[in-house]
Amino acid sequence: MNPDYEKAGKEITRLRGEINRHDYLYYVLAEPEIPDHQYDALMRRLIELERAYPDLVTDDSPSRRVGGQPVSGFEQVRHSSRMLSLANSYDIDELLDFDRRVREAYGRDPEYVCELKIDGVAIALTYRNRILTRGATRGDGAVGDDVTANIRTIRSIPLSVSSDMPLDFEVRGEVYYPRAEFAEMNAGREEAGLKPFMNPRNGAAGTLKMLDPQEVARRPLRFFAYTILSDTVRLETQAQVLTLLRQGNFPTNPYWELCKGMDEVRAFLSRWNEARFDLPYDTDGVVIKLNDVTAWERLGSTAKSPRWAVAYKFSTEKALTRLLDVTWQVGRTGTVTPVAELAPVLLLGTIVKRATLHNEDEIKRLGIRKGDWVEIEKGGEIIPKVIRFIAERRPADSEEIVAPEQCPECNTRLERDEEEVAIRCPNRRCPAQVMGRISHFASRGAMDIDGLGHRTVEAIVSSGLVNDAGDLYSLTAGQVKELPG
């Protein structure tokens, strides 16, 4: 055996151990022992040695964190079990409903674990032989994108774990962009003349989608783990799950609590409703889980969300703006939906210009008129919603909002069923409907035709070439080439 080789091997092992330890101290415990430049020196030395002895490079080497080769796209991967989202609730009454349902199914007095709901992107990490082999986004819950190369750059995620952990397991958690680092990056972008990102959540989601892991490595994403799936460890409570994750060197959010009954849950909520603003990352609520993991399977889940957990959303901020107009949009099924056109206003980090009014009854219920000042808020921090109009500010020239008699797209007389709220365009050949149907047909989950977005659909429908999804197949390349755009 070559003595240099052997010596290098030993040093590489030592360096990896040290770097992993410092990553853990810095990124998980927030108690660094050495200054950055010393850390950088360790990493440089490791990379140097691995370059000299390429056959000593392993998948779990911390050198892999600085970013691998750019990829051309992400592989689709199937999750071992569906990644569901949680049902949301907005007030204590809805939580009491949840508690009542759990009690009924559970048959005993439930204990709940309350965890902060981190505003980030859900990720599933797969470990094989205690080494991180895959990181995937949620996708549609069944199939997600393989973003392993990007995940590796997140230093608080262990690339390998100790023998305290099972051999094969999956960890799920949230990747997020810390506030201070996000602000710093945005400042840098503005200086460079680039458009700043809207908010940390979008920053995190966008970063994970980058094809060049080296670029991702420059964006200091973080991670909090909240569950583990494994065939070999049998854990009984969510409290044990969080403790095991912690022992396995996974970052877990430290502010969870075990609550006996809804009074304690309520206290947790009201405390964090204020305290969340002092955290170094965004939270959008609290997750309340039945502590008894062994009952989760029995309680089961709906198509969307488990019955043993619920998310409580912190109340949202409001803004005032003017309702300029109402447009009537024709959807795929012919339903004509009113959409509020608003004077652009900043609300929780995004500019809001439009909001759905759902249907005519909703307009009547709100009592709004064109020109009114309206209060809007974002449910769940994303979708803008018109709450009410400000009576004192109603302008003299406000106008009544009148539902159209004819379809705004094809002028066909609209129909309104006695029992139904919606008004419909009965013309199956209405261009808006045809477009909606073709887009739906081509969308993911159906035929999944690439390159057929709504712009393209608009072009082929208005050209008169296509009237239904079947016509798509008789389109020729020549016809497509003739189209504008």
Added chain:
DNA sequence: ATGCCTGGCGGTCAGCCGTA
């Protein structure tokens, strides 16, 4: 047994912002 009411659930629509 029949009809009404309620709540849960799936399907659908609506929207924003990031990368490529």
Added chain:
DNA sequence: TACGGCTGACCGCCAGGCAT
């Protein structure tokens, strides 16, 4: 421009509980 990641909220169906 396309697509994917995140989201809210409505409608209509259906099952189960209750009164008639």
